[in-house]
Amino acid sequence: MLDRPQMITVSGMPLPEPFAANWENVQRFQARDDDVLIITFPRSGTTWMSEVVDLIFHEGDTEKAHQRPIYERVPFLEWAGPDMPTGTEILDNIKGRRIMKSHCPADLLPQSFSEKNCKVIYVARNPKDVMVSFYHFHRMHPISSTPGTLQEFMMGFIEGTITFGSWSRNVKGWWKNRHQKNVLFLFYEDLLEDTKPEIKKVMTFLEKDLPDDVLEKIHQHTTFRAMKENKMTNYTDLPLDVMDHTISPFIRKGICGDWKNHLTVAQNEIFDEFLQRELSDTDLTFRYQD
Numbered sequence: 123m124l125d126r127p128q129m130i131t132v133s134g135m136p137l138p139e140p141f142a143a144n145w146e147n148v149q150r151f152q153a154r155d156d157d158v159l160i161i162t163f164p165r166s167g168t169t170w171m172s173e174v175v176d177l178i179f180h181e182g183d184t185e186k187a188h189q190r191p192i193y194e195r196v197p198f199l200e201w202a203g204p205d206m207p208t209g210t211e212i213l214d215n216i217k218g219r220r221i222m223k224s225h226c227p228a229d230l231l232p233q234s235f236s237e238k239n240c241k242v243i244y245v246a247r248n249p250k251d252v253m254v255s256f257y258h259f260h261r262m263h264p265i266s267s268t269p270g271t272l273q274e275f276m277m278g279f280i281e282g283t284i285t286f287g288s289w290s291r292n293v294k295g296w297w298k299n300r301h302q303k304n305v306l307f308l309f310y311e312d313l314l315e316d317t318k319p320e321i322k323k324v325m326t327f328l329e330k331d332l333p334d335d336v337l338e339k340i341h342q343h344t345t346f347r348a349m350k351e352n353k354m355t356n357y358t359d360l361p362l363d364v365m366d367h368t369i370s371p372f373i374r375k376g377i378c379g380d381w382k383n384h385l386t387v388a389q390n391e392i393f394d395e396f397l398q399r400e401l402s403d404t405d406l407t408f409r410y411q412d
C-alpha cells in the first residue's frame with residue numbers, strides 16, 4: 123500500500139504534493155488552438171463527458187475507443203505522480219488534437235488556454251452528491267488524502283481543505299464564464315435526465331454534425347451500465363494500490379440523490395447552511411433529487 127501524500131496548498135487550492143510540485147509546469151503549459159478541455163470539480167461527470175467527447179471526435183468509433191483506457195485518450199492536465207510522466211508531459215507529446223480533463227478553477231486556468239481561446243466543456247453536479255462521491259473516491263484511491271469519517275470529509279469539503287479545494291470557487295468561477303463563446307456549461311443532472319439532447323449540445327458546440335444513428339451509438343456506449351462494465355472507462359485496469367474497487371468502484375452509482383443515503387438530518391442542515399452562504403450571490407441552482 124502506498125503512503126497517502128501530503129497536501130500542499132497552491133494559490134489557495136490544496137493539492138497532493140506531487141501535483142503541487144508540478145504546478146508551475148501546469149501554469150506554463152502551451153495550449154494549441156484546437157485543444158478541448160473538459161473541466162469539472164472532481165466527481166461531477168468528467169469521465170462520462172470524456173468518453174462522449176472522444177467518441178464525438180471519432181465519429182462514434184467504439185472499436186477505437188476500446189483500444190485505450192480513457193485516461194490515455196483524455197489525459198489529466200494536472201496529473202503528477204512518482205516515477206511516471208506528468209499530465210503536461212503526456213499532452214506535450216500528443217501529435218493530433220488533444221482532449222484533456224482538468225479540475226482547474228477558472229482563475230487558475232493556464233493563461234495560454236485563454237490566449238488560444240480553447241473550447242471548454244464544464245460539467246457541474248449538485249454538491250451533496252459530489253461530496254459523497256468524492257468521499258468514496260478517497261476511500262478507494264490511496265493517492266488521495268485520507269478521507270477520515272464522512273463528517274470529517276464533509277467539513278473539509280465545506281472549508282475547501284480537500285483536494286482541489288473549494289467546490290464553490292470552482293463552480294461559481296466557471297458559471298460566470300458560461301456565456302463566453304468558447305465555454306459550454308452543462309449539468310450532470312441534465313445529462314442523466316435527458317442524455318441525447320445534452321450530447322447533441324456537445325456535438326453542436328464542437329461543430330461536429332453527426333447523424334442520428336451515431337448519436338444513438340454514442341448514447342448507448344456511454345450509459346452508466348455500459349461505462350461501469352467497460353474496462354476502458356471504469357479504471358479497473360489500474361493496480362489495486364492505485365484504485366481499490368473492492369472498497370468502492372470508480373463508477374459507483376451514477377444517480378442523483380445518493381446523498382440522502384449518507385447524510386444525517388444534522389449533516390444535511392450544516393450542508394444547506396453552507397450552500398445558503400456560498401450560493402446567495404449567484405443565480406446558480408442545482409437539482410438534488412430525480
Ligand code: PPS
Pocket residue numbers: 162163164165166167168169170251254255256258259344345346347349372373374375376377380
Ligand atoms: S473523477 O474522479 O473526478 O474523474 O470522477 P468523475 O468522472 O468526474 O465522476 C465520477 C462520478 O460520475 C459517475 N458516472 C456516471 N454517471 C452516470 N452515467 C455515466 N455514464 C457515468 N460515468 C460515470 C460515477 O459513477 C461517479 O459518481 P457516483 O455518484 O460516485 O456514482
